[in-house]
Amino acid sequence: MLYEVRFRCNHVHTMDLTGQAEDRFRKIALYNQMFCPECRAQYAISHTRELPLFRAFVMPARQMQ
Numbered sequence: 001m002l003y004e005v006r007f008r009c010n011h012v013h014t015m016d017l018t019g020q021a022e023d024r025f026r027k028i029a030l031y032n033q034m035f036c037p038e039c040r041a042q043y044a045i046s047h048t049r050e051l052p053l054f055r056a057f058v059m060p061a062r063q064m065q
């Protein structure tokens, strides 16, 4: 069943929720606390970009130990 779900980031996405009514409402409540898939993808991309920089700082320090 398709539901219009509002996420924590205030974006509304149509989600296909299945299962018992209780399970669907639990999922909606969970989605309300989560960032939407698009925002999570953006977050992952931005952190992937930072990773080489992160390695540049962390790797030499680890090699010194």
Ligand SMILES: [Zn+2]
Binding pocket: 007, 009, 010, 011, 035, 036, 037, 038, 039
């Ligand atoms: Zn979002």
